[in-house]
Amino acid sequence: MLVSSVPLPTLRRLPRYYQYLARLRNAGQDQVSAAHMAEVLGVHHTQVRKDLAMAGCQGRPKTGHKVAELIATIEGFLHWDSQSDAFLVGVGSLGTALLNYPGFDKAGARIVAAFDQDINKAGRKIGETLVLSMDKFTSLAERMHIAVGILTVPAEAAQATADLMVGSGIRAIWNFAPVALDLPKGIIVENLELFTSLALLLRRLSDSGSAAPES
Amino acid sequence: MLVSSVPLPTLRRLPRYYQYLARLRNAGQDQVSAAHMAEVLGVHHTQVRKDLAMAGCQGRPKTGHKVAELIATIEGFLHWDSQSDAFLVGVGSLGTALLNYPGFDKAGARIVAAFDQDINKAGRKIGETLVLSMDKFTSLAERMHIAVGILTVPAEAAQATADLMVGSGIRAIWNFAPVALDLPKGIIVENLELFTSLALLLRRLSDSGSAAPES
Numbered sequence: 001m002l003v004s005s006v007p008l009p010t011l012r013r014l015p016r017y018y019q020y021l022a023r024l025r026n027a028g029q030d031q032v033s034a035a036h037m038a039e040v041l042g043v044h045h046t047q048v049r050k051d052l053a054m055a056g057c058q059g060r061p062k063t064g065h066k067v068a069e070l071i072a073t074i075e076g077f078l079h080w081d082s083q084s085d086a087f088l089v090g091v092g093s094l095g096t097a098l099l100n101y102p103g104f105d106k107a108g109a110r111i112v113a114a115f116d117q118d119i120n121k122a123g124r125k126i127g128e129t130l131v132l133s134m135d136k137f138t139s140l141a142e143r144m145h146i147a148v149g150i151l152t153v154p155a156e157a158a159q160a161t162a163d164l165m166v167g168s169g170i171r172a173i174w175n176f177a178p179v180a181l182d183l184p185k186g187i188i189v190e191n192l193e194l195f196t197s198l199a200l201l202l203r204r205l206s207d208s209g210s211a212a213p214e215s
Numbered sequence: 216m217l218v219s220s221v222p223l224p225t226l227r228r229l230p231r232y233y234q235y236l237a238r239l240r241n242a243g244q245d246q247v248s249a250a251h252m253a254e255v256l257g258v259h260h261t262q263v264r265k266d267l268a269m270a271g272c273q274g275r276p277k278t279g280h281k282v283a284e285l286i287a288t289i290e291g292f293l294h295w296d297s298q299s300d301a302f303l304v305g306v307g308s309l310g311t312a313l314l315n316y317p318g319f320d321k322a323g324a325r326i327v328a329a330f331d332q333d334i335n336k337a338g339r340k341i342g343e344t345l346v347l348s349m350d351k352f353t354s355l356a357e358r359m360h361i362a363v364g365i366l367t368v369p370a371e372a373a374q375a376t377a378d379l380m381v382g383s384g385i386r387a388i389w390n391f392a393p394v395a396l397d398l399p400k401g402i403i404v405e406n407l408e409l410f411t412s413l414a415l416l417l418r419r420l421s422d423s424g425s426a427a428p429e430s
Contacts, residue, residue, distance in 0.1 A: 008415075011414070011415055011418060012408075012411055012415065014414070015393075015408070015410050015411040015414045016395055016408075016411070019370070019393050019394065019410070020395065023370070023371075023394075040395070040397070041395050042395065078414050078417070078418055079417055079418060079421045080414070084417055084420065092315075093311070093312040093315035093316055094312045094316060096308065096312065097308040097309045097311065097312030100307075100308035101308055101309060101409070103393075103410070104413070107410045107413050107414060107417075108413070108414065108417045109413055109417060147420060148416070148417070148420065155234070155238075171420060171423065172416050172417070172419065172420040172423075173416075174412065174413060174416050178230075178234050178318075179234065179238075180231055180234075180235065180255075180256050180257065182255075186423070188416060188419045188420055188423060189416075190412050190413070190415055190416040190419075192407075192409070192412050193227075193230070193231075194316075194407065195230050195234070195318070195322045196227055196230040196231070197389070197405050197407050198319070198322050198323070198324055198389060198405070199226070199229070199230045199293050199295070199322060199323065200223075200226055200227065200405055201363070201387050201388075201389050201403060201404075201405040202293070202294055202295075202299055202322075202323045202324060202363070202387070203226060203293055203294060204387070204403045204405075205299065205362060205363065205386060205387040205403050206294045208386065208387075208401070208403060
């Protein structure tokens with residue numbers, strides 16, 4: 001099924017369902033109804049049913065869903081049952097946090113190497129991942145057929161680093177730099193916009209009235 | 216102007232405009248047209264004009280906008296010219312990264328204290344921020360009238376920590392835990408969904424064809 005045929009909001013909700021289902025499984029619960037998931041997750045129950053159907057989950061109106069079955073189906077649909085190898089560039093505080101962050105392999109990405117322009121960082125290991133110098137990037141990316149790049153460099157280095165990634169065969173960039181990248185058609189980008197998210201939070205807080213931030 | 220009167224997509228785009236404008240300013244550029252911004256940022260030019268107008272920027276059809284004026288207006292509209300004090304809970308890899316991340320003060324939030332349930336971390340300083348033990352959370356939050364909580368604890372601790380925040384007077388939570396929080400009405404939450412963002416990237420990559428992840 002092509003992504004174009006699955007609405008983006010569905011793709012955004014499926015990982016939330018997944019995480020909730022994983023919690024149920026860890027708590028030892030075998031069965032769950034779409035209605036219950038809808039209530040807990042604050043999504044309308046017809047929407048939950050539609051989303052699950054789009055992911056290929058079979059409806060079971062009377063008995064409810066088997067938790068393990070739902071998990072396996074969503075994992076397969078999101079390709080979380082397989083892994084993409086990724087290179088990370090920018091071993092600053094955010095890059096280091098991602099290298100230490102648990103659960104990426106379960107979410108379908110394995111960071112197989114990290115890179116930084118600071119040659120003093122080369123040779124270090126962060127978590128399980130070795131840091132290499134930038135001059136090794138292209139040859140390694142090509143040799144290992146790396147398709148995913150994780151961009152955690154400062155804003156001013158983001159475009160040049162993204163260009164290097166694309167020039168090395170990378171086709172999907174997870175961008176943490178607060179910069180809109182200018183990339184060739186066909187290159188896939190997901191921007192993780194920390195500052196935008198914070199801005200929204202503060203703006204909504206301020207609009208909610210009683211606690212305008214102090215000047 | 217209430218947030219309800221400003222479309223969410225506009226609120227999401229304004230920080231992007233801001234970051235682009237800041238780059239122009241740093242490069243010494245004084246003037247910019249909405250058409251130019253539209254082209255660089257990949258947003259339709261009528262949309263850029265609408266967004267800027269909603270933020271209170273005056274249109275200048277012939278001469279273009281003054282970069283410094285746009286920056287100041289957007290800063291004011293997003294309340295980035297003032298600061299909200301925030302408490303962060305969860306000094307793991309992600310919390311540490313945020314404490315070390317440059318630019319939060321400019322984005323309107325100042326992390327004035329961090330907390331962790333590991334009492335061995337209490338007393339440490341990360342960046343400029345002191346780590347305190349959890350038993351100080353409520354009294355300090357109340358005394359300092361903290362309105363913003365940053366939640367970087369593991370998934371299984373997220374709900375209880377959020378409840379503690381709300382019980383201590385916090386009204387806006389920036390949630391990094393991959394969990395949908397169940398909170399009283401009126402509490403503002405922004406979820407920063409790392410795994411969702413990664414899942415979308417990988418799904419789109421896989422749908423784009425030639426590089427299905429290896430099983």
